[in-house]
Amino acid sequence: KAGVTQTPRYLIKTRGQQVTLSCSPISGHRSVSWYQQTPGQGLQFLFEYFSETQRNKGNFPGRFSGRQFSNSRSEMNVSTLELGDSALYLCASTVSTSADTQYFGPGTRLTVL
Amino acid sequence: AQKITQTQPGMFVQEKEAVTLDCTYDTSDQSYGLFWYKQPSSGEMIFLIYQGSYDEQNATEGRYSLNFQKARKSTNLVISASQLGDSAMYFCAMRSGGVGNMLTFGGGTRLMVKP
Numbered sequence: 001k002a003g004v005t006q007t008p009r010y011l012i013k014t015r016g017q018q019v020t021l022s023c024s025p026i027s028g029h030r031s032v033s034w035y036q037q038t039p040g041q042g043l044q045f046l047f048e049y050f051s052e053t054q055r056n057k058g059n060f061p062g063r064f065s066g067r068q069f070s071n072s073r074s075e076m077n078v079s080t081l082e083l084g085d086s087a088l089y090l091c092a093s094t095v096s097t098s099a100d101t102q103y104f105g106p107g108t109r110l111t112v113l
Numbered sequence: 114a115q116k117i118t119q120t121q122p123g124m125f126v127q128e129k130e131a132v133t134l135d136c137t138y139d140t141s142d143q144s145y146g147l148f149w150y151k152q153p154s155s156g157e158m159i160f161l162i163y164q165g166s167y168d169e170q171n172a173t174e175g176r177y178s179l180n181f182q183k184a185r186k187s188t189n190l191v192i193s194a195s196q197l198g199d200s201a202m203y204f205c206a207m208r209s210g211g212v213g214n215m216l217t218f219g220g221g222t223r224l225m226v227k228p
Contacts, residue, residue, distance in 0.1 A: 105157070
């Protein structure tokens with residue numbers, strides 16, 4: 001079974017631009033979560049989607065948004081990029097319930113210049 | 114609020130020896146799950162082992178085992194027979210309370226295996 005895939009793997013943007021990252025979960029997994037990893041703040045939860053609905057949201061500004069499609073694929077969008085948005089963005093998928101292990105993708109490394 | 118603390122920023126271990134990575138947590142929930150992930154320099158988070166708060170026995174997965182002490186709110190990861198490929202960042206994480214799969218992560222421990 002294929003693992004979680006994320007595209008693109010690397011991205012360079014400039015301040016003020018917007019960016020869209022994509023995540024395809026493991027086949028059969030319906031929950032997708034997004035995390036931001038930076039050297040200063042560590043790993044922080046962004047949001048979780050389940051059956052196309054946002055189920056949980058972390059403490060991030062409204063510039064960070066996401067969605068999930070009917071095939072469980074998810075996208076996250078960051079508008080008006082800031083230098084501090086430079087990070088590794090990780091996507092994780094689980095089957096559904098809270099008892100399931102989250103399996104992570106390889107991440108998208110975003111650099112904002 | 115949930116909190117995970119990993120007090121060892123970096124550790125060295127000799128190849129073939131065992132090593133213990135510490136993790137303490139704080140939560141007011143009775144039901145929670147504890148996870149350990151490995152992150153090599155490539156960036157991908159690799160799931161290692163899971164312990165549920167109601168599990169009576171310590172979890173074991175191959176060379177990985179947990180020393181789960183519920184009263185102390187600690188769940189230390191033991192890696193036996195260290196290999197050079199074990200050199201990586203190790204993160205302890207907790208899921209607790211409510212619906213959903215939000216994980217709270219510790220700051221991580223960088224493990225370096227010496228040949």
